[in-house]
Amino acid sequence: MTASSSSPSLAERLRHDEAIVTAWSSLAMPMLAEALGRSGYGAVTLDMQHGQHDIASVREGIAATRLSGAHSVVRTPVDDFASVSRVLDFGAEAVIMPMVNSVDDALALVGAAKFPPMGARSWGPHRAAMLKGESPAAYLAGANRETLALAMIETPAALAALDDILAVDGLDGVFVGPGDLSLTLSAGAEVVPGSDRVQTVAADIAVRTRAAGKIAGIFCNAAEDARGAQKMGFRFMAHGVDMSLLMEAAGAASAVLD
């Protein structure tokens, strides 16, 4: 399956309430991103925060994901707003900013992700337009609608400010981080993303996000978490970290003689 420029975008599909499962690419190797995209995922998210990706591997990984026909998404490092614009220039269809804990954080994200008048993204999307097979003018016309800015909600502060964050014009949705939610809700005591407490909070975020007419995404450690999230109203589910997928499969294969 190869995406043509007439295929629906990730933004379109999510706005039409389609559920999309994204792979989580932590390893800085473009061909692995392509392989994930060829394995059934609708999207591949390249992780620059906790994963191994850097500017070079994201630049190449977005093209490799395109070759697979999957949508490409990038999670940037915390507060790295310059990289938000850069990865969109490279052709990412969505960007996930971690630790958006306030309206100011959300505004900064929109500022970097959206062209004027919505934001202050600087002009230079030639690589992205090339990958879409569009002219620069066509890219400009569609960009603010077709490239998604997603804010991670993963702390008590973010929960407290959630409705205001959701009201920020240009913010397309949220992405829940259950690991950090567990850590921050427990004041550093544990990381149990599947706990009742975290899942209850997640469900609430989904409801409020959908009520605000925005996209709800979430990181899912276990398969049942992904199915549960879909029921909660989430539509953009991350499930499957490349390193874990490989090591679990390798653990089984290496034990073939036992």
Next chain:
Amino acid sequence: MTASSSSPSLAERLRHDEAIVTAWSSLAMPMLAEALGRSGYGAVTLDMQHGQHDIASVREGIAATRLSGAHSVVRTPVDDFASVSRVLDFGAEAVIMPMVNSVDDALALVGAAKFPPMGARSWGPHRAAMLKGESPAAYLAGANRETLALAMIETPAALAALDDILAVDGLDGVFVGPGDLSLTLSAGAEVVPGSDRVQTVAADIAVRTRAAGKIAGIFCNAAEDARGAQKMGFRFMAHGVDMSLLMEAAGAASAVLD
């Protein structure tokens, strides 16, 4: 032509009102930067904002440009002041900071680009000194004068603050971004860098910059823009993006049989 340490620096040449055309290196390949430098350009600007360059490619690209005999310049990502110091440490002769919209932005640029007492650049220029064939002490003595800090003027806010920005001690000049000017002046409606409106603004920037005794640079999409800019008083003209140069030439060559 290979630059020796006794050749005039980019700073010296621009302060003597010499017109310099710089190539625009968007592709993260050092040998391409060298090739641009060998093709007649006075300088090669490595673009980390909208181009594909990262720390590694800039680090190598500056040395490759040095081998060509051309001056090396780097445009950093927005607000990435840490990289300002880093690329100067790698041997860039000038740094261009995008989206300098206020005196505070300009002060932050000078802070990162100039050693005390003018700024707060941290000590560690051994690679730059090696490329210049200088001792560290000699490098220190000349650095604040010989390495240029250029602020991009490309928004209404920057235009409003222009005279104050130009008054910032240690800021060596400005660099006009006609694409973003067009985008921001039209509130996101268009990118027409050659429009009368943008060109009129550019000419005004040139006049005010020269009046302040500083260097005026500009990005030029078309050949006539470059010649026009020179007449307006600009002296540092970017003209020729590697990717576009290649693709246009390739488009013609591939059509050889038609």
Next chain:
Amino acid sequence: MTASSSSPSLAERLRHDEAIVTAWSSLAMPMLAEALGRSGYGAVTLDMQHGQHDIASVREGIAATRLSGAHSVVRTPVDDFASVSRVLDFGAEAVIMPMVNSVDDALALVGAAKFPPMGARSWGPHRAAMLKGESPAAYLAGANRETLALAMIETPAALAALDDILAVDGLDGVFVGPGDLSLTLSAGAEVVPGSDRVQTVAADIAVRTRAAGKIAGIFCNAAEDARGAQKMGFRFMAHGVDMSLLMEAAGAASAVLD
């Protein structure tokens, strides 16, 4: 334009007497290969003999070319038969072996390029099959017909053995090297690929190759050489070396003020 698995292959197109112009990629940067493929060329040839390519850049460059929709071809180093198989495993649609001066050379090329019983290519084309969107079994069924082995004819010895070389089963065609032909025909005195002597020899090679029912390709320095080659009967014309295309265009752009 993105090639789907149902598009005609390079082999099919050349066997149907279609004329194909290939870019010549000498720079070891995958995105440049993609850019060439997006500029109008039917194919991109990655050069490991005199160009800068190595195994890693060819591995990535073939995928990048695929993304552009162009066919990918690789010229290997002299006598590097192991790389013949490797680049086919990576998904190259044709391989060009330089300095095929004897039937033995041609047999070695076929041995490396074709599966049994035609040759002795070893099994392991999973990456190539992935890029074609084929199962391994389907790849096996088509490989000997769909991947081309082209022998460079560029010395007096090759000319003397030409008919026997052309008679080697599994050799799909020849590729003329006018530079080396000029050098070897002049006993090292000159490299004038457009000389009458070289062009006369080239024309003769085209005639004999077509008479043998095989594909005739040639490297063309000048545009008129490419058009002349087409008239001689060549159908696979290389025209446009990335480095030269860039440097000529850069030379013109850098002189914008003169």
Next chain:
Amino acid sequence: MTASSSSPSLAERLRHDEAIVTAWSSLAMPMLAEALGRSGYGAVTLDMQHGQHDIASVREGIAATRLSGAHSVVRTPVDDFASVSRVLDFGAEAVIMPMVNSVDDALALVGAAKFPPMGARSWGPHRAAMLKGESPAAYLAGANRETLALAMIETPAALAALDDILAVDGLDGVFVGPGDLSLTLSAGAEVVPGSDRVQTVAADIAVRTRAAGKIAGIFCNAAEDARGAQKMGFRFMAHGVDMSLLMEAAGAASAVLD
């Protein structure tokens, strides 16, 4: 588990009839090799023939495998005897040469893999000695015994010459390639490594190899093949290609909602 210099070597373990399962690293990323080594495998084989590895990725991948505590093995390209010595210099504990079809091929392998008087390996193992924590003199004393030269048996010609190949002094063992055996035994008609014909041949190779007092290894596509091979007398079983392990696991994870 981190290997110390006093851990038994791969050679020792195999000579003591211990069964070792090796991962098959086809992707040119050192950290993936390390991850395979941490997943339970006794060894990691880096594949330069059909995999994506090149000199640089093998050089780094051997160190990464060392960090995991697993043994490192390299399969070189066909007839690439220079690389045999190079990967041993980099610290590989065994080298697998594909397509050893004659005594001459086996002698060339031994020539490259063993120091005089057994072979003609050239002196320069400083990196390998560093990774082992040995002095160069200690490395020399043990190298011919501690680094394994394994010949792939995968064609009718190799089968015909098997006893003579096994008699070559310095050849430590064989490694069966069922895919190529299937292809060559069927004259190019099929690749069915698990067929009765291939498995019968494999069992015969195991018996004759053990009779000659040498090590028998084999590539195993399916888990039952690996267990069957152990019963046949094989002790060095490759099972689990990184790319396949990842894609199968990703295929399952991406279908979480279905």
Next chain:
Amino acid sequence: MTASSSSPSLAERLRHDEAIVTAWSSLAMPMLAEALGRSGYGAVTLDMQHGQHDIASVREGIAATRLSGAHSVVRTPVDDFASVSRVLDFGAEAVIMPMVNSVDDALALVGAAKFPPMGARSWGPHRAAMLKGESPAAYLAGANRETLALAMIETPAALAALDDILAVDGLDGVFVGPGDLSLTLSAGAEVVPGSDRVQTVAADIAVRTRAAGKIAGIFCNAAEDARGAQKMGFRFMAHGVDMSLLMEAAGAASAVLD
């Protein structure tokens, strides 16, 4: 010597008042970091501020240092708090932030370096845990104690705020930069790290740091500086920059015939 997970950590050793000499890795090559670690150093510090390191080279360099058995430390660029978390995720045992000039700077460092409730470090240390051979839960339990946050004291502002900086909970110690101290104390006039003025200030910092119960580190240009620093109470001494070590040794070796 290979570090096992039961070896004492860098934090433990420094808290037990052990003196540790760290190499200074300025060159972005992982194997050089490993070589430094194998040469007798207790730790290797990878420098992203003035050195050539970037995210990719640090990611690989930490693993390479681990292979050598030495502790790994990273100095980040100025104000690059996102990288503080990233390099800890990659497995660095300590992070050095340059230009910590205020309590706010110190708080930001702690925020990025420590998990809640001490800081706001986000959860994702799987690579670091893998390198330590720990489960994620065990990593969480020890992380805030076992990974060090060190603040560079190198300006008059930092000196003025020193006691308050030292009082910041979660800040593990300071690292003195004599080069920048010399530069800033002289208002840009000189860089003489061994001057009496600088050394007197350094001694005072050591005393106050130890009084606050924290770790004192310092960069030492000359051997006598390192010995002097130990006497002043410093315990983490950087001495030996890879590039200088190499060039001085090469200068001597190249003059062998003179």
Next chain:
Amino acid sequence: MTASSSSPSLAERLRHDEAIVTAWSSLAMPMLAEALGRSGYGAVTLDMQHGQHDIASVREGIAATRLSGAHSVVRTPVDDFASVSRVLDFGAEAVIMPMVNSVDDALALVGAAKFPPMGARSWGPHRAAMLKGESPAAYLAGANRETLALAMIETPAALAALDDILAVDGLDGVFVGPGDLSLTLSAGAEVVPGSDRVQTVAADIAVRTRAAGKIAGIFCNAAEDARGAQKMGFRFMAHGVDMSLLMEAAGAASAVLD
């Protein structure tokens, strides 16, 4: 010191009996080669046989060495004649082929290293000509004289054939490998390059090489070996391996407190 195109070539200097000391670059990092070239060496030899260099690092390392002003030399892997031509195309001024044990080996080296009529080197030296600042025609005119083909003499077979090897037209000289000489003369028992036996043989090689009017080079482990070699008549002395230089210096620096 930067080499200009009018500086004497390495070939010229050696033919005028000038003694040149070359660094030995084993680490695949171009900037280290440049650093060696800036440290006083006349030349830098990039080692692809036992060192870590590959095609990519040699391609970049030659340019980096050029930037330093030193001459660049490459030692290729054993029998890798394709790489002989490639590294000359990249701009190496000399190539050293290991294990030249017969006249046939020497002829193959000359075949790859020299243009017709002397050899069969294929045409494509555009990068080398660019680095020299020459036109392709000028490069052709000088290449066979200005690029050196050096054969390693390091086995009893080579010693036996030495006079015939020296008589091969186009072979510019020999390079003695005392390590392998020691190993092969002792039938694998030892590597003692400074032994009387090896040094006596080396001295004899120097005499016979000079008598044949050719260049004599040698690898020198110890400083006294280099001085001794010069007295024996050698003029191209390798002394100083980057890894050893670094590790010895690091060993001393890390012990600063002891």
